[in-house]
Amino acid sequence: LVLADNDHTVLLWSHRMDQVTEINDYHSNERYLPGVTLSSNIIGFDNMRAAVQDVEIIVLAVPTKAIRQVVQEVSAYVNSSVILVHVSKGIEPDSLKRITEMIEEEYTSSHPAHVVVLSGPSHAEEVVLRHPTTVTVSSKEMKAAEKVQDLFMNQSFRVYTNPDLIGVEIGGALKNIIALAAGITDGLGYGDNAKAALITRGLAEIARLGTRMGANPLTFSGLTGIGDLIVTCTSVHSRNWRAGNMLGKGMPLEEVLSQMGMVVEGVRTTKAAHQLAKEYDVNMPITNALHSVLFEGVSAKEAVDALMGRTKTSELEDLVNLWSSKE
Ligand SMILES: NC(=O)c1ccc[n+]([C@@H]2O[C@H](COP(=O)([O-])OP(=O)(O)OC[C@H]3O[C@@H](n4cnc5c(N)ncnc54)[C@H](O)[C@@H]3O)[C@@H](O)[C@H]2O)c1
Numbered sequence: 001l002v003l004a005d006n007d008h009t010v011l012l013w014s015h016r017m018d019q020v021t022e023i024n025d026y027h028s029n030e031r032y033l034p035g036v037t038l039s040s041n042i043i044g045f046d047n048m049r050a051a052v053q054d055v056e057i058i059v060l061a062v063p064t065k066a067i068r069q070v071v072q073e074v075s076a077y078v079n080s081s082v083i084l085v086h087v088s089k090g091i092e093p094d095s096l097k098r099i100t101e102m103i104e105e106e107y108t109s110s111h112p113a114h115v116v117v118l119s120g121p122s123h124a125e126e127v128v129l130r131h132p133t134t135v136t137v138s139s140k141e142m143k144a145a146e147k148v149q150d151l152f153m154n155q156s157f158r159v160y161t162n163p164d165l166i167g168v169e170i171g172g173a174l175k176n177i178i179a180l181a182a183g184i185t186d187g188l189g190y191g192d193n194a195k196a197a198l199i200t201r202g203l204a205e206i207a208r209l210g211t212r213m214g215a216n217p218l219t220f221s222g223l224t225g226i227g228d229l230i231v232t233c234t235s236v237h238s239r240n241w242r243a244g245n246m247l248g249k250g251m252p253l254e255e256v257l258s259q260m261g262m263v264v265e266g267v268r269t270t271k272a273a274h275q276l277a278k279e280y281d282v283n284m285p286i287t288n289a290l291h292s293v294l295f296e297g298v299s300a301k302e303a304v305d306a307l308m309g310r311t312k313t314s315e316l317e318d319l320v321n322l323w324s325s326k327e
């Protein structure tokens with residue numbers, strides 16, 4: 001919709017024929033964006049070749065677990081030098097790859113592609129209402145990121161650049177873990193103090209891991225760090241917060257996921273981050289606590305009690321180590 005507002009023609013491929021028909025016949029997408037009229041510049045396609053063969057830029061907006069498959073399919077038909085932009089927020093469990101790394105592995109076309117991430121506090125539900133939204137683009141090739149910045153920028157959608165690709169992708173992925181935890185504490189009936197604690201100490205552990213992986217610590221004070229962390233932990237639109245909230249109220253994980261009907265990235269990302277914390281030998285108590293709730297049968301209340309009962313520590317020492325990149 002942002003691109004259509006900027007007078008671009010958008011060819012929107014979906015794997016669901018009913019969605020394509022609805023977009024073309026009614027200019028709506030009721031299940032995901034109820035009540036919103038889509039621009040007639042958005043044309044639905046169920047045929048990938050027809051959708052991507054002559055385009056300048058491809059925006060991948062699918063869950064992390066679908067990225068490899070969709071990129072394989074896209075790259076079979078791309079016939080010019082395109083920019084691939086992804087907006088997904090996750091890390092692949094086991095391989096522990098970031099999304100641009102997965103795209104690079106799966107992109108098989110003989111034509112070059114330039115890979116860009118667009119990330120930041122941006123719930124689709126508010127973007128479609130043209131409420132002010134700010135995001136960041138990053139890439140190994142900043143010229144491609146700047147082109148994406150120009151394509152998307154408008155009066156309600158402001159795009160920044162940041163060359164720290166690792167920091168941008170890690171912040172976007174890991175905030176979902178903390179949002180799940182914030183939903184859980186709200187579901188347990190705890191208040192704003194608990195949520196502020198999760199946001200603050202969550203940012204510390206995201207930055208601790210990200211820095212160890214090669215990110216610039218300053219990126220975590222930007223839109224894809226604290227910005228996206230705030231929006232996802234506090235917004236009723238957040239799928240991760242909502243899922244956490246149901247978990248906190250006692251609903252089993254399987255039932256929560258089937259009720260959501262949309263991706264809750266934080267679940268698989270918790271698995272990946274738990275593995276990354278071990279690999280990089282980084283202390284991530286909130287991630288580990290959430291892992292114990294999601295995958296080890298620990299109750300939400302027990303996990304909070306365990307977090308609160310850890311040995312005492314110095315906040316300033318921790319922050320100095322973090323922001324001076326010693327961690
Ligand atoms: N929803 C948001 O406001 C928002 C904002 C910023 C970033 N993101 C990120 O974008 C990604 C997608 O999120 P979403 O909320 O749109 O998720 P979603 O569950 O609504 O899925 C998006 C689309 O991908 C399709 N899809 C699912 N599996 C597929 C597959 N195997 N092949 C092809 N298409 C498939 C779905 O049918 C749907 O049309 C996530 O990584 C999310 O973190 C979402």
Ligand SMILES: O=P(O)(O)OC[C@H](O)CO
Pocket residue numbers: 089120121122123176179228231232237238239240241263264265
């Ligand atoms: O709805 P969520 O929790 O998947 O979050 C969506 C976006 O990442 C918010 O920026």
